[in-house]
Each structure stands twice: as C-alpha cells, then as structure tokens.
Amino acid sequence: MPTPTSDAIEPLKVACASCNLRELCLPVGLNASELSKLDDLVTKRRSVSRGDHLFRNGERFESLYAVRTGFFKTCVNSEDGRDQVTGFQMAGELLGLDGISSDHHHCDAVALEDSSVCVIQYAQLEELSREFTVLQHSFHKIMSREIVRDHGVMLLLGNMRAEERLAAFLLNLTQRLQARGFSASSLVLRMTREEIGSYLGLKLETVSRTFSKFQEDGLMEVKQRQLRILDQAGLQALVNNSRC
Amino acid sequence: MPTPTSDAIEPLKVACASCNLRELCLPVGLNASELSKLDDLVTKRRSVSRGDHLFRNGERFESLYAVRTGFFKTCVNSEDGRDQVTGFQMAGELLGLDGISSDHHHCDAVALEDSSVCVIQYAQLEELSREFTVLQHSFHKIMSREIVRDHGVMLLLGNMRAEERLAAFLLNLTQRLQARGFSASSLVLRMTREEIGSYLGLKLETVSRTFSKFQEDGLMEVKQRQLRILDQAGLQALVNNSRC
DNA sequence: CGACCACTTGACGCTCATCAACTAGAGTGG
DNA sequence: CCACTCTAGTTGATGAGCGTCAAGTGGTCG
Secondary structure: OOOHHOOEEOOOOOHHHHOOOOOOOOOOOOOHHHHHHHHHOOOOEEOOOOOOOOOOOOOOOOEEEEEEEEEEEEEEEOOOOOOOEEEEEOOOEEEEHHHOOOOOOOOOEOOOOOOEEEEEHHHHHHHHHHOOOOHHHHHHHHHHHHHHHHHHHHHHHHHHOOOHHHHHHHHHHHHHHHHOOHHHHOOEEOOHHHHHHHHHHHOHHHHHHHHHHHHOOOEEEEEOOOOOOOOHHHHHHHHHOOOO | OHHHHHHHOOOOOOOOHOOOOOOOOOOOOOOOOHHHHHHOOOHHEHHHHHHEEEEEOOOOOEEEEEEEOOOOEEEEEOOOOOEEEEEEOOOOOOHHHHHHHOOEEEEEEEEOEEEEEEEEHHHHHHHHHHOOHHHHHHHHHHHHHHHHHHHHHHHHHHHHHHHHHHHHHHHHHHHHHHHHHOOOOEEEEEOOOHHHHHHOOHHHHHHHEEEEEEEEOOOOOEOOEEEEEHHHHHHHHHHOOOOO
C-alpha cells in the first residue's frame, strides 16, 4: 500500500543546466539557452518512497519522468494476473514512454528504493520540441533506443539459456552503473531474485542457483545483494558462446 | 541472395490522401492540407521481392518505410549468430523506427512476399512534424505503440507456455488482418514455422506440434500455411487461463 | 527475541529442445 | 509426363533444462 505522504510534490526548482545527469538525460546536446527553456518545462520534482508506485497501469498519462536519484522497475500485467518486469531504470533514464500511445499508462512503475524524479509535462515537451530541433531529435532517439533495447530483451528471452540471460543482465547493469561513475565490478542489487527472474523469464530459484554457480565458477562473489564481478570477460564469453 | 533488380525504385507519385491505408498509417488525423504536405514528403515507393532485404542491420538509417502491400519480418542477430524475429509487419505498419537511435539500422527487414513500401525521408518527417502538431503527435504515438507492443511480446516470452504463445500470436495476427478488411477466421501464413518459432521463442517442431494439437482439439484447421480459426473464444481462453 | 522475508539448496517432474526419420508439395529437367 | 531434388512441414523418441515443491538458512526489523 502506498502511503500518500511518500509522493510529496516538491516545488523546488530543478535546473537541468546544473544537473549532473544532463549528459545522460533528455538535455543531451542542448545549448545554454535551450537548456533554460527546458528548465521552464521541468518545474516539478517528485519523491517516491521505496515500494511505492510512480504510476500505475491504466492511469491517465500526462507526464514523462526522468529518474533523478534512485531505482525503478516497470512491469506489465496480463488479465489473468501474470506479471512481467519490462525494465529497471536508474538515474538519467526516462519513464512513461509507453503512455503516449493511448494517453494512458500501460505498465506500473515502482520505486525499488527511495527515489526522486523530474516531472516532464508531455504536452509542453511536444511544444518545445517543435521549437528546438535538437530536443526533438534527442527525444526521438530516446524512444528509438527504448525500442532497440526491447528487441535486445526479446533476443535474450527467446534464445538464451538461464546462465546466458543472467550474465547478459549483469553486464548490462554494470555497464550502466559505470556510465554513471560507479564501479564496474562492485554493486548492490536493488531488486529481489524474483524481480530479476521476472525480467529474465526465469523463476527466482533458477536465478539463485545461477548466482551460486557463477560463484563456484569464480566468475563473481555473491553475498545476498552485494555482488562483485571477478571475471567480466568470463561473463561476456558466456553470453557470446552459446555452445560452450 | 537478393537480386538487384528487385529493389527498383518507383518514381510514381503516391498520394497518402487517396491511399486506402491512411486510417491505419502515419496520416491518421491529418486534414486535407496536411495530407498534401505529407505527400510532398512521401515521394518514393520501393518494391521488394520476396526474400529480399528492405534494409539490413548496420546500414545507414535515412528513411522510415510504410508497408503499402505485402508482408515483412524484422529480426535482430547477436554477435554469436543467434537470430530473433522481433516482428511481422503488414500493410499500414511502419518499419525502421529502431534506426533513429543511432542513425543506423539495428535489425534486418526482409520481405516475406513481394511487397511495396512508401519511403519516408526521416529528416523531412522531423521537419514536417515541427510544423504540424497532429503529425508530430501521431508519430510519437506510433513509436510508443511499438514500445507497448514489445512489452507485450516480453510478457509472452517470459511467462507463457508454447500453446499460449501460439494462441496469442494467432489472435494478434487475425485481429490485424481483420482491421485491414480480411476475414477474421481464414488466413494464409506468409512465414515459415521456423520464423513463427523464432518470434515466439520456440523451435519449429514445437510450433508444428502445437498447430497439430490445436487441430485435434477442434480449435482450428491447419493445412500447411492455410489456416482456419474454428474457435476463437477457445484460443482466447488458452491465452487467459494460464492454469487450465 | 521472535517473526518475517529474501534467499538457498535439494528432489523430482514437466515442457520443450534435440535428433532423426518420414511426408508433401514445388520446381527442374530429361 | 515422370523421375529427381529441394525445402517446408510432420511426427516420434529421448533427454536437458528449468519449474515446482519443500525444507532450511540468514538477515532485518519491530
């Protein structure tokens, strides 16, 4: 149950121009004057406590959200109660793109730790991107990148075996963390085995077993959610060599 | 092997305004004057023979393609030679959205029957969509719809069993055919069992077996690629009731 | 300290992949 | 027109991989 207090809207001015995520987020490539225009659009910040929803499937779509701090998962659910995690989002990544299609969200977005997001009014974003070619183009690129990413997940779900899936997942995660200035080898998972399993099309027991196997094989150290990659090349080899 | 002659560029004028796909394709919601502007943009048509590529992974991205007639598949391939069909496209559907992310295509698009497409210069589309709000919005909706569709496939690949996957696939296919004025019950597959399997994360033998089982169960008639749906509700029930 | 939840590990069985043999239909050439 | 070939599809036998069920461990929080 989400507590209403956790979704407090902060009226604080958030300056994209001074945000350290501006090279990862929507503002990529904008010049100073364009950035200041973008700031007029991103006027609200919102805090979401761990476990709470940023938005839910079926809710009216009005805004995109850029993760400022924290960590999210998105998941779709079928009528008969099946649940599929479609992605994990960290700082600088955009949430809510699915909502554009029908003015309603098609998935749930849940904070996996206490998080804060920048609220981007979608109507205003469309307006501003008619004015600034660069913004328009980079928004399109972000949507397209999401499509490419999803196709990669389809490849993973359709073709790979459990070990390959988990290895690919870990490499993707560490790569994104590294792009944000974190260590490429040491990380703390924000999600449960079950959530990883849901994303990868596996059961939590299989995820757990595969972690144990990676540890036995000297590829990594696993202490609950504390991970240390010992052999990145080894993980990469697992992903690439389907038959070995 | 693609024959060079099959990719002939036809300089024919293609009028979106008079195209019978305008309610399914990019022009949705545009008025007469906007439609005529769009026509200035969509100046080329291209024919692609069965088996030939419309574009390939790695090629420079310059245009989107709207399927005018025919049928396509798109597939991604990993470094180690794995192949995953990411979608099947029919009349009115857009191809190439993945290319926007990096100015290069990230998948192959192959015609499954002799086909023709409208060539949409992407740079011009961006330009025009800065001018026409409606076009901008409907383009965004198309991209978002692609994301939503991909999430649906992820749910299918991550959670469903073979019968459920095939049933969901068939229902999706007939629904799209019906939207184009074809029968909801009788159809001819344009793709092989292997291509269906690749899309659904199954092997061709499993697809074949599952078709046979559906036939035994009286859900449909299967004669090679000629299908007839006998019990649509039965297929729907398969998709919805994961435990029966 | 006790309760709870995430996680681990083992035993077993189902689903689907794999391998293989066979059939049907389409295209080819004598 | 018939044999020949090629590809797509069907069907059977077998087993690997992962799901399921169950018991147990460890860390966390009230």
